[in-house]
Amino acid sequence: MGLHVASRAPDCQPIIEFRNVEKSYGSLKVLEQLSFSVKAGEHLALIGPSGSGKTTILRILMTLESVTAGDVIVNGVCLNHEQRGGKQVPSSEAHLRRMRGAFGMVFQHFNLFPHKTALQNVALAPVLTGSLSKAAAKERALQMLENVGLADKAHEYPSRLSGGQKQRVAIARALALQPKILLLDEITSALDPELVEEVLNVITNLRNETDMTMLLVTHEMGFAKDFSDRVLFFERGKIVEEGPPSEIFLSPHHERTKSFLRKIIAAGHRL
Amino acid sequence: MNTFESAIGYSWFILTGAVATVELTLLSCLLALILAMLAGIALTSDQIAVRAVTRIYVEIFRGTSVFVQLFAAYFVLPFVGVSLSPLQSGVLALGLNGGAYGAEVVRAALNAVGRDQREATIALNLTRWQALWWVILPQAVVFMLPSFGNLAIELMKGTAVASLITVSELTFQAQVVRGQTGDTAMPFLLILVIYLLIASALISFVRWLERRFGRGIVSANT
Numbered sequence: 001m002g003l004h005v006a007s008r009a010p011d012c013q014p015i016i017e018f019r020n021v022e023k024s025y026g027s028l029k030v031l032e033q034l035s036f037s038v039k040a041g042e043h044l045a046l047i048g049p050s051g052s053g054k055t056t057i058l059r060i061l062m063t064l065e066s067v068t069a070g071d072v073i074v075n076g077v078c079l080n081h082e083q084r085g086g087k088q089v090p091s092s093e094a095h096l097r098r099m100r101g102a103f104g105m106v107f108q109h110f111n112l113f114p115h116k117t118a119l120q121n122v123a124l125a126p127v128l129t130g131s132l133s134k135a136a137a138k139e140r141a142l143q144m145l146e147n148v149g150l151a152d153k154a155h156e157y158p159s160r161l162s163g164g165q166k167q168r169v170a171i172a173r174a175l176a177l178q179p180k181i182l183l184l185d186e187i188t189s190a191l192d193p194e195l196v197e198e199v200l201n202v203i204t205n206l207r208n209e210t211d212m213t214m215l216l217v218t219h220e221m222g223f224a225k226d227f228s229d230r231v232l233f234f235e236r237g238k239i240v241e242e243g244p245p246s247e248i249f250l251s252p253h254h255e256r257t258k259s260f261l262r263k264i265i266a267a268g269h270r271l
Numbered sequence: 272m273n274t275f276e277s278a279i280g281y282s283w284f285i286l287t288g289a290v291a292t293v294e295l296t297l298l299s300c301l302l303a304l305i306l307a308m309l310a311g312i313a314l315t316s317d318q319i320a321v322r323a324v325t326r327i328y329v330e331i332f333r334g335t336s337v338f339v340q341l342f343a344a345y346f347v348l349p350f351v352g353v354s355l356s357p358l359q360s361g362v363l364a365l366g367l368n369g370g371a372y373g374a375e376v377v378r379a380a381l382n383a384v385g386r387d388q389r390e391a392t393i394a395l396n397l398t399r400w401q402a403l404w405w406v407i408l409p410q411a412v413v414f415m416l417p418s419f420g421n422l423a424i425e426l427m428k429g430t431a432v433a434s435l436i437t438v439s440e441l442t443f444q445a446q447v448v449r450g451q452t453g454d455t456a457m458p459f460l461l462i463l464v465i466y467l468l469i470a471s472a473l474i475s476f477v478r479w480l481e482r483r484f485g486r487g488i489v490s491a492n493t
């Protein structure tokens with residue numbers, strides 16, 4: 001028993017920790033003194049009005065943006081700094097590449113490679129990182145496509161797929177390197193309404209069948225409620241309210257949260 | 272009759288010039304392509320020194336006449352111990368010149384590939400070179416090809432200047448025939464046709480490349 005507990009101990013540490021993070025573009029402050037942490041295996045929903053900094057948080061984790069101040073800790077290692085010669089220096093490209101290995105990201109607009117087939121999109125990174133032989137990588141990529149229900153589209157170019165199919169390919173691609181943490185940025189907001197469900201079903205399966213940590217930015221409040229273990233409500237780069245979905249969606253404390261949810265429901269989103 | 276036989280002979284003599292023209296065109300296109308790729312990629316580098324050196328190359332070779340570059344390659348390089356044959360001088364001058372123009376095409380095409388594509392390569396943890404080679408360049412090539420086709424035609428037309436340093440290409444051969452027979456129309460009509468044939472072969476090749484690289488990118492709505 002003791003051994004078992006010891007091997008699980010790291011799970012109790014946060015897998016992600018933001019410490020007083022600030023992000024500015026010129027004079028525009030996008031994140032202000034932001035601190036929060038995410039436990040390994042947790043399913044976190046980030047909600048809030050447009051422009052409140054949700055995408056920026058995911059982009060900082062994916063190392064697509066740097067922070068202006070503060071620290072981001074992933075798996076106990078600082079993302080934005082590294083130790084060199086006993087000193088803290090800004091992360092080198094090599095350090096960033098090591099850190100990126102933990103993450104997979106799915107973008108709002110899919111960002112598929114148009115000159116590659118669905119299968120090639122999914123297999124490219126595993127082949128290039130050389131962790132698998134080319135044949136094994138192809139086979140795994142095909143398995144990934146099958147998991148998202150697209151084995152029959154493996155040899156199609158993205159231009160011949162529907163939005164929902166494209167996004168499912170993008171999910172398979174993000175999973176091909178077996179990330180510990182999956183970042184999902186409004187992955188259904190570019191889709192026609194009738195294509196939303198097929199994508200959300202894939203996410204629900206991932207949620208239930210893997211132990212990945214998942215950060216979901218969404219305006220689909222109904223989905224966020226079923227998906228998440230915890231919800232963060234953002235406004236102007238700050239967390240206004242956080243808690244379990246039952247509380248945030250059904251009995252929010254903060255006036256800002258209430259009015260945001262009212263607006264969202266008025267705009268036709270289900271809860 | 273005699274004039275008929277000599278006309279055949281002269282035509283054949285001119286045709287042999289096509290070999291040198293094609294050779295000059297292909298070799299200088301190849302050199303220009305390599306230089307354009309390297310310089311174009313260097314122009315998008317985040318190292319300011321790399322960009323500066325490349326910018327100097329591009330501006331020098333775009334800003335001066337290809338005649339001057341050709342004469343420099345043939346008559347000046349020997350003074351610094353580099354003696355090139357007329358053909359080599361032609362390839363060097365035309366290649367460097369074409370490379371400078373091509374570099375701008377490559378730079379613009381690389382920049383035309385969306386930011387979202389670069390971000391996807393970062394999210395997949397590809398190295399910069401992997402991203403460039405497997406994702407950015409294959410898409411950028413589609414933007415480059417039409418301009419490259421035009422540059423190749425320009426280069427082919429430019430091979431005529433190599434006649435000035437005695438490369439026996441089409442124009443040179445036509446001048447020789449004109450000098451010996453006094454006939455201007457026949458030799459120059461003949462090389463005109465041959466230049467057009469070479470140009471249309473080049474264009475067909477570029478069109479084929481456009482189809483080949485356009486797969487998935489250029490919608491197949493024909």
Ligand SMILES: Nc1ncnc2c1ncn2[C@@H]1O[C@H](COP(=O)(O)OP(=O)(O)O)[C@@H](O)[C@H]1O
Nearest residue numbers: 025028030048049050051052053054055056057
């Ligand atoms: N590259 C950028 N340059 C300047 N401002 C930016 C940039 N990216 C985002 N912003 C600004 O940062 C703020 C937060 O953006 P974002 O994180 O995308 O919000 P959200 O995803 O919550 O809608 C917005 O005001 C946006 O205009």
Ligand SMILES: [Mg+2]
Nearest residue numbers: 054055056186
């Ligand atoms: Mg956003």
